[in-house]
Amino acid sequence: MKEEIQNYVRNLFAEGKIKGFLGLKQKGTDIGPHLFTGADQLGELSLGDRENPAEARYPLDKILTHLASEHPNETLGVLVRGCDERALQLLFTVSMLDPDHVIPVGFACPAELAEKHQCWKPFPDALVAGEPAQGVVGGEDPVGSQMDLLGKLQQWFDTFDRCVKCFGCRNICPVCYCHECTLEEAALIPRGELPPANPNFLMTRAMHMVGRSLCVYCGLCEEVCPADIPLKSLYKLVARVVGQEGTTPEGLAAQQQAVGSKQQAISSGQ
Protein backbone atom coordinates (compact mmCIF):
# COMPACT_ATOMS: atom_id res chain seq x y z
CA MET A 1 0.00 0.00 0.00
CA LYS A 2 2.85 2.36 0.89
CA GLU A 3 4.47 1.83 -2.50
CA GLU A 4 1.34 2.97 -4.29
CA ILE A 5 1.31 6.18 -2.24
CA GLN A 6 5.03 6.71 -2.82
CA ASN A 7 4.66 6.25 -6.57
CA TYR A 8 1.65 8.52 -6.73
CA VAL A 9 3.45 11.29 -4.81
CA ARG A 10 6.62 10.80 -6.88
CA ASN A 11 4.53 11.52 -9.95
CA LEU A 12 3.04 14.62 -8.35
CA PHE A 13 6.58 15.88 -7.73
CA ALA A 14 7.74 14.89 -11.22
CA GLU A 15 4.83 16.70 -12.86
CA GLY A 16 5.58 19.76 -10.76
CA LYS A 17 2.10 19.72 -9.24
CA ILE A 18 3.25 19.97 -5.63
CA LYS A 19 5.95 21.87 -3.79
CA GLY A 20 5.88 19.44 -0.87
CA PHE A 21 4.04 16.48 0.57
CA LEU A 22 2.83 16.49 4.15
CA GLY A 23 2.82 12.96 5.49
CA LEU A 24 4.29 10.81 8.22
CA LYS A 25 7.88 9.71 8.67
CA GLN A 26 9.52 7.08 10.82
CA LYS A 27 12.08 8.82 13.05
CA GLY A 28 13.91 6.11 14.96
CA THR A 29 11.21 4.30 16.91
CA ASP A 30 8.89 7.29 16.59
CA ILE A 31 6.48 8.22 13.85
CA GLY A 32 5.71 11.88 13.34
CA PRO A 33 4.48 14.42 10.78
CA HIS A 34 6.96 15.37 8.07
CA LEU A 35 7.04 17.66 5.06
CA PHE A 36 8.68 15.83 2.16
CA THR A 37 10.13 18.36 -0.26
CA GLY A 38 11.39 16.03 -2.96
CA ALA A 39 10.59 12.66 -4.54
CA ASP A 40 13.95 11.25 -3.40
CA GLN A 41 12.92 11.55 0.28
CA LEU A 42 9.80 9.42 -0.01
CA GLY A 43 11.59 6.20 0.96
CA GLU A 44 11.12 7.29 4.56
CA LEU A 45 7.36 7.74 4.25
CA SER A 46 5.29 6.02 6.93
CA LEU A 47 1.58 5.28 6.97
CA GLY A 48 1.57 5.20 10.76
CA ASP A 49 2.15 1.44 11.00
CA ARG A 50 3.16 0.28 14.46
CA GLU A 51 2.01 -2.81 16.29
CA ASN A 52 -1.16 -2.43 14.26
CA PRO A 53 -1.22 -0.96 10.76
CA ALA A 54 -1.89 2.77 10.34
CA GLU A 55 -2.53 3.38 14.05
CA ALA A 56 -0.26 6.43 14.55
CA ARG A 57 -2.43 9.38 13.52
CA TYR A 58 -1.66 13.11 13.51
CA PRO A 59 -3.77 16.14 12.55
CA LEU A 60 -2.03 16.70 9.21
CA ASP A 61 -4.86 18.95 7.94
CA LYS A 62 -4.33 21.27 10.88
CA ILE A 63 -0.59 21.46 10.17
CA LEU A 64 -1.49 22.22 6.57
CA THR A 65 -3.50 25.27 7.66
CA HIS A 66 -0.41 26.61 9.44
CA LEU A 67 1.73 26.11 6.33
CA ALA A 68 -0.94 27.62 4.07
CA SER A 69 -1.30 30.72 6.20
CA GLU A 70 2.40 31.52 5.68
CA HIS A 71 2.66 30.22 2.11
CA PRO A 72 -0.79 30.63 0.56
CA ASN A 73 0.42 30.30 -3.03
CA GLU A 74 2.23 26.97 -2.71
CA THR A 75 0.43 23.76 -3.59
CA LEU A 76 1.01 20.88 -1.22
CA GLY A 77 0.04 17.24 -1.22
CA VAL A 78 -1.28 15.77 2.00
CA LEU A 79 -1.73 12.22 3.23
CA VAL A 80 -5.39 11.69 4.11
CA ARG A 81 -7.61 9.05 5.63
CA GLY A 82 -11.40 9.14 5.61
CA CYS A 83 -11.56 11.40 8.67
CA ASP A 84 -8.78 13.68 7.37
CA GLU A 85 -10.67 14.17 4.14
CA ARG A 86 -13.85 15.10 6.01
CA ALA A 87 -11.84 17.69 7.97
CA LEU A 88 -10.25 18.91 4.74
CA GLN A 89 -13.67 19.48 3.17
CA LEU A 90 -14.70 21.52 6.19
CA LEU A 91 -11.51 23.58 6.12
CA PHE A 92 -12.15 24.31 2.42
CA THR A 93 -15.69 25.41 3.25
CA VAL A 94 -14.54 27.88 5.90
CA SER A 95 -11.67 29.15 3.69
CA MET A 96 -8.94 27.97 6.03
CA LEU A 97 -7.52 26.07 3.07
CA ASP A 98 -7.79 26.62 -0.66
CA PRO A 99 -8.79 23.47 -2.59
CA ASP A 100 -6.73 24.72 -5.55
CA HIS A 101 -3.59 24.49 -3.42
CA VAL A 102 -4.18 21.13 -1.74
CA ILE A 103 -3.88 17.69 -3.34
CA PRO A 104 -5.19 14.97 -1.03
CA VAL A 105 -3.51 11.59 -1.38
CA GLY A 106 -5.71 9.06 0.32
CA PHE A 107 -5.38 5.62 1.79
CA ALA A 108 -7.91 3.31 3.41
CA CYS A 109 -7.70 2.48 7.08
CA PRO A 110 -7.78 -1.21 7.97
CA ALA A 111 -11.04 -2.68 9.29
CA GLU A 112 -9.58 -3.13 12.80
CA LEU A 113 -8.81 0.60 13.04
CA ALA A 114 -12.27 1.51 11.75
CA GLU A 115 -13.73 -0.73 14.43
CA LYS A 116 -11.49 0.74 17.14
CA HIS A 117 -12.51 4.31 16.30
CA GLN A 118 -16.08 3.47 15.27
CA CYS A 119 -15.51 5.18 11.91
CA TRP A 120 -18.44 5.09 9.53
CA LYS A 121 -16.30 5.86 6.47
CA PRO A 122 -12.72 4.68 7.03
CA PHE A 123 -11.52 5.68 3.56
CA PRO A 124 -11.31 8.94 1.61
CA ASP A 125 -12.83 9.58 -1.80
CA ALA A 126 -9.37 10.60 -3.02
CA LEU A 127 -8.35 6.98 -2.56
CA VAL A 128 -4.92 6.10 -3.94
CA ALA A 129 -4.10 2.95 -1.99
CA GLY A 130 -5.75 0.29 0.14
CA GLU A 131 -9.01 -1.60 0.12
CA PRO A 132 -11.93 0.35 1.60
CA ALA A 133 -13.12 -1.34 4.79
CA GLN A 134 -16.73 -1.51 5.89
CA GLY A 135 -17.83 1.52 7.93
CA VAL A 136 -18.91 1.12 11.53
CA VAL A 137 -21.90 2.96 12.97
CA GLY A 138 -22.63 3.30 16.67
CA GLY A 139 -20.45 3.47 19.75
CA GLU A 140 -22.05 6.66 20.92
CA ASP A 141 -22.46 5.94 24.61
CA PRO A 142 -20.04 3.71 26.46
CA VAL A 143 -20.68 5.63 29.69
CA GLY A 144 -23.73 4.42 31.58
CA SER A 145 -25.48 3.01 28.52
CA GLN A 146 -27.81 0.93 30.70
CA MET A 147 -28.88 3.81 32.96
CA ASP A 148 -31.77 6.24 32.95
CA LEU A 149 -31.11 9.75 31.70
CA LEU A 150 -30.26 11.33 35.07
CA GLY A 151 -28.03 8.45 36.07
CA LYS A 152 -26.36 8.73 32.72
CA LEU A 153 -25.83 12.47 33.11
CA GLN A 154 -24.30 11.95 36.56
CA GLN A 155 -22.06 9.25 35.13
CA TRP A 156 -20.84 11.64 32.44
CA PHE A 157 -20.21 14.43 34.98
CA ASP A 158 -18.22 11.98 37.12
CA THR A 159 -16.20 11.13 34.01
CA PHE A 160 -15.64 14.85 33.30
CA ASP A 161 -14.18 15.22 36.80
CA ARG A 162 -11.14 13.37 35.53
CA CYS A 163 -10.35 16.27 33.14
CA VAL A 164 -6.92 17.82 33.81
CA LYS A 165 -7.68 20.83 31.56
CA CYS A 166 -4.75 20.31 29.26
CA PHE A 167 -6.81 21.61 26.28
CA GLY A 168 -5.31 18.74 24.27
CA CYS A 169 -8.74 17.92 22.78
CA ARG A 170 -8.87 21.39 21.30
CA ASN A 171 -5.19 21.53 20.34
CA ILE A 172 -5.21 18.28 18.38
CA CYS A 173 -8.61 18.87 16.74
CA PRO A 174 -8.24 19.23 12.95
CA VAL A 175 -11.37 21.36 12.69
CA CYS A 176 -10.74 23.69 15.65
CA TYR A 177 -9.91 26.66 13.50
CA CYS A 178 -11.44 29.58 15.45
CA HIS A 179 -8.99 32.44 15.91
CA GLU A 180 -10.58 33.26 19.23
CA CYS A 181 -11.35 30.19 21.28
CA THR A 182 -14.24 30.17 23.72
CA LEU A 183 -12.10 28.12 26.04
CA GLU A 184 -9.76 31.12 26.31
CA GLU A 185 -12.49 33.74 26.63
CA ALA A 186 -11.48 35.97 29.57
CA ALA A 187 -15.11 36.50 30.59
CA LEU A 188 -15.60 32.75 30.95
CA ILE A 189 -12.14 31.78 32.10
CA PRO A 190 -10.37 34.53 34.05
CA ARG A 191 -6.66 34.56 33.30
CA GLY A 192 -4.41 33.23 36.02
CA GLU A 193 -7.23 31.26 37.63
CA LEU A 194 -8.25 27.66 37.26
CA PRO A 195 -10.59 26.92 34.35
CA PRO A 196 -14.26 26.58 35.27
CA ALA A 197 -15.97 23.48 36.57
CA ASN A 198 -15.38 20.46 34.40
CA PRO A 199 -18.89 19.61 33.22
CA ASN A 200 -19.50 23.08 31.77
CA PHE A 201 -16.06 23.18 30.28
CA LEU A 202 -16.41 19.94 28.35
CA MET A 203 -20.09 20.41 27.52
CA THR A 204 -19.35 23.87 26.09
CA ARG A 205 -16.89 22.32 23.70
CA ALA A 206 -19.23 19.44 22.88
CA MET A 207 -22.08 21.81 21.99
CA HIS A 208 -19.74 23.97 19.92
CA MET A 209 -18.34 21.02 17.96
CA VAL A 210 -21.67 19.39 17.32
CA GLY A 211 -23.96 22.41 17.15
CA ARG A 212 -21.90 23.99 14.40
CA SER A 213 -21.53 20.69 12.52
CA LEU A 214 -17.77 20.86 12.91
CA CYS A 215 -16.96 17.44 14.35
CA VAL A 216 -15.76 14.89 11.79
CA TYR A 217 -15.58 12.15 14.45
CA CYS A 218 -11.92 11.35 13.86
CA GLY A 219 -11.45 10.65 17.56
CA LEU A 220 -8.05 12.36 17.85
CA CYS A 221 -9.42 14.20 20.91
CA GLU A 222 -10.29 10.93 22.59
CA GLU A 223 -6.88 9.49 21.73
CA VAL A 224 -4.99 12.51 23.09
CA CYS A 225 -6.94 12.78 26.38
CA PRO A 226 -4.65 12.01 29.35
CA ALA A 227 -7.78 11.26 31.42
CA ASP A 228 -9.24 8.85 28.84
CA ILE A 229 -12.53 10.72 28.61
CA PRO A 230 -14.48 9.24 25.67
CA LEU A 231 -14.97 12.59 23.94
CA LYS A 232 -15.93 11.30 20.51
CA SER A 233 -18.65 9.22 22.11
CA LEU A 234 -19.82 12.33 23.97
CA TYR A 235 -20.03 14.30 20.73
CA LYS A 236 -21.99 11.51 19.07
CA LEU A 237 -24.36 11.42 22.03
CA VAL A 238 -24.79 15.21 22.02
CA ALA A 239 -25.42 15.14 18.27
CA ARG A 240 -28.25 12.68 18.85
CA VAL A 241 -29.70 14.62 21.78
CA VAL A 242 -29.52 17.94 19.95
CA GLY A 243 -31.02 16.20 16.95
CA GLN A 244 -29.64 18.70 14.50
CA GLU A 245 -29.74 17.37 10.98
CA GLY A 246 -26.39 16.47 9.53
CA THR A 247 -24.46 16.44 12.79
CA THR A 248 -24.67 12.75 13.63
CA PRO A 249 -22.30 10.35 11.87
CA GLU A 250 -25.27 8.97 9.92
CA GLY A 251 -26.37 12.45 8.89
CA LEU A 252 -22.88 13.37 7.79
CA ALA A 253 -22.59 10.08 5.91
CA ALA A 254 -25.75 10.92 3.97
CA GLN A 255 -24.39 14.38 3.15
CA GLN A 256 -21.10 12.86 2.09
CA GLN A 257 -22.91 10.48 -0.24
CA ALA A 258 -24.77 13.36 -1.82
CA VAL A 259 -21.59 15.20 -2.72
CA GLY A 260 -19.55 12.01 -3.17
CA SER A 261 -19.96 11.80 -6.92
CA LYS A 262 -18.85 15.41 -7.30
CA GLN A 263 -15.75 14.83 -5.18
CA GLN A 264 -14.93 11.69 -7.10
CA ALA A 265 -15.05 13.65 -10.32
CA ILE A 266 -12.68 16.25 -8.83
CA SER A 267 -10.19 13.72 -7.50
CA SER A 268 -10.13 11.62 -10.66
CA GLY A 269 -9.65 14.76 -12.74
CA GLN A 270 -6.28 15.47 -11.14
Added chain:
Amino acid sequence: MDYKTVLTTCAYCGCGCGLYLEVLDGRLIGTLPSKTNPINEGKLCVKGWNIHEFVQHPERITKPLIRKNGTLTEASWDEALDYTASKLKEIKEAHGSDSIGFLASAKVTNEENYLIMKFARAAVGTNNVDHCARL
Protein backbone atom coordinates in the same frame (compact mmCIF):
# COMPACT_ATOMS: atom_id res chain seq x y z
CA MET B 1 8.96 26.76 2.74
CA ASP B 2 10.88 25.06 5.48
CA TYR B 3 8.72 22.97 7.83
CA LYS B 4 10.31 20.56 10.25
CA THR B 5 9.12 18.54 13.20
CA VAL B 6 11.83 18.04 15.79
CA LEU B 7 11.45 15.07 18.11
CA THR B 8 12.46 15.97 21.64
CA THR B 9 11.65 15.45 25.31
CA CYS B 10 9.49 17.76 27.38
CA ALA B 11 11.61 19.86 29.73
CA TYR B 12 8.89 20.77 32.22
CA CYS B 13 9.15 17.81 34.58
CA GLY B 14 10.82 14.50 35.15
CA CYS B 15 8.25 12.34 33.31
CA GLY B 16 10.05 12.61 30.00
CA CYS B 17 7.12 12.91 27.58
CA GLY B 18 8.07 12.70 23.91
CA LEU B 19 6.92 15.56 21.72
CA TYR B 20 7.45 17.12 18.34
CA LEU B 21 8.30 20.80 18.10
CA GLU B 22 6.97 22.27 14.87
CA VAL B 23 9.37 24.66 13.14
CA LEU B 24 8.20 26.76 10.20
CA ASP B 25 10.77 28.93 8.43
CA GLY B 26 13.06 28.88 11.45
CA ARG B 27 10.42 29.76 14.03
CA LEU B 28 8.70 27.48 16.52
CA ILE B 29 4.99 27.44 15.78
CA GLY B 30 3.63 24.55 17.82
CA THR B 31 3.93 21.36 19.81
CA LEU B 32 2.48 17.93 19.05
CA PRO B 33 2.66 14.94 21.38
CA SER B 34 4.46 11.93 19.95
CA LYS B 35 1.78 9.33 19.30
CA THR B 36 4.36 6.56 19.42
CA ASN B 37 6.34 7.50 22.53
CA PRO B 38 6.07 4.74 25.17
CA ILE B 39 6.05 7.26 28.05
CA ASN B 40 3.17 9.54 27.09
CA GLU B 41 1.53 7.55 24.26
CA GLY B 42 0.37 10.63 22.37
CA LYS B 43 -0.76 12.62 25.39
CA LEU B 44 0.56 15.81 27.05
CA CYS B 45 -0.41 18.05 29.96
CA VAL B 46 -1.16 21.74 29.58
CA LYS B 47 2.48 22.67 30.15
CA GLY B 48 3.80 20.25 27.56
CA TRP B 49 1.29 21.45 24.98
CA ASN B 50 2.62 24.98 25.34
CA ILE B 51 6.32 24.30 25.68
CA HIS B 52 7.18 25.97 22.36
CA GLU B 53 5.97 29.29 23.75
CA PHE B 54 8.75 30.11 26.19
CA VAL B 55 11.58 29.58 23.73
CA GLN B 56 10.91 32.68 21.63
CA HIS B 57 8.94 34.58 24.22
CA PRO B 58 9.83 38.30 24.18
CA GLU B 59 9.96 38.33 27.98
CA ARG B 60 12.35 35.40 28.18
CA ILE B 61 15.45 36.31 30.18
CA THR B 62 18.50 35.73 28.02
CA LYS B 63 21.09 37.71 30.01
CA PRO B 64 21.94 37.82 33.72
CA LEU B 65 20.16 40.59 35.63
CA ILE B 66 21.37 42.21 38.85
CA ARG B 67 19.09 44.46 40.88
CA LYS B 68 20.90 47.78 41.19
CA ASN B 69 19.20 50.60 43.12
CA GLY B 70 15.93 48.69 42.91
CA THR B 71 16.08 48.15 39.15
CA LEU B 72 16.96 44.92 37.37
CA THR B 73 19.95 45.75 35.19
CA GLU B 74 21.64 43.64 32.52
CA ALA B 75 25.04 42.35 33.57
CA SER B 76 27.83 40.23 32.12
CA TRP B 77 28.13 36.60 33.21
CA ASP B 78 31.43 37.40 34.99
CA GLU B 79 29.86 40.22 36.96
CA ALA B 80 26.80 38.13 37.84
CA LEU B 81 28.87 35.14 38.97
CA ASP B 82 31.25 37.28 41.02
CA TYR B 83 28.32 39.07 42.64
CA THR B 84 26.52 35.79 43.44
CA ALA B 85 29.66 34.14 44.83
CA SER B 86 30.53 37.09 47.07
CA LYS B 87 26.94 37.37 48.37
CA LEU B 88 26.76 33.62 49.07
CA LYS B 89 30.00 33.86 51.03
CA GLU B 90 28.74 36.85 52.99
CA ILE B 91 25.46 35.15 53.89
CA LYS B 92 27.18 31.89 54.81
CA GLU B 93 29.62 33.69 57.13
CA ALA B 94 26.95 35.82 58.75
CA HIS B 95 24.13 33.25 59.10
CA GLY B 96 25.61 29.77 58.50
CA SER B 97 25.37 27.28 55.61
CA ASP B 98 21.77 26.28 56.31
CA SER B 99 20.58 29.82 55.72
CA ILE B 100 21.10 29.13 52.02
CA GLY B 101 18.91 26.97 49.77
CA PHE B 102 19.36 25.81 46.19
CA LEU B 103 16.60 25.30 43.67
CA ALA B 104 17.53 23.13 40.72
CA SER B 105 15.53 22.90 37.50
CA ALA B 106 13.78 20.41 35.27
CA LYS B 107 14.92 22.41 32.27
CA VAL B 108 18.56 21.37 32.67
CA THR B 109 20.26 18.00 32.40
CA ASN B 110 20.71 15.40 35.15
CA GLU B 111 24.39 16.26 35.17
CA GLU B 112 23.74 19.94 35.80
CA ASN B 113 21.31 19.05 38.60
CA TYR B 114 24.00 16.78 40.05
CA LEU B 115 26.46 19.67 39.96
CA ILE B 116 24.18 22.08 41.83
CA MET B 117 23.55 19.39 44.46
CA LYS B 118 27.30 18.85 44.76
CA PHE B 119 27.89 22.59 44.97
CA ALA B 120 25.27 22.94 47.73
CA ARG B 121 26.63 20.08 49.82
CA ALA B 122 30.38 20.22 49.17
CA ALA B 123 31.02 23.92 48.55
CA VAL B 124 28.34 25.59 50.68
CA GLY B 125 27.70 22.83 53.19
CA THR B 126 23.92 22.52 53.22
CA ASN B 127 21.38 19.85 52.33
CA ASN B 128 18.84 22.49 51.33
CA VAL B 129 18.41 21.38 47.74
CA ASP B 130 15.09 21.10 45.95
CA HIS B 131 13.76 20.82 42.44
CA CYS B 132 10.67 22.04 40.62
CA ALA B 133 10.12 18.64 39.07
CA ARG B 134 10.08 16.59 42.25
CA LEU B 135 6.92 14.81 41.09
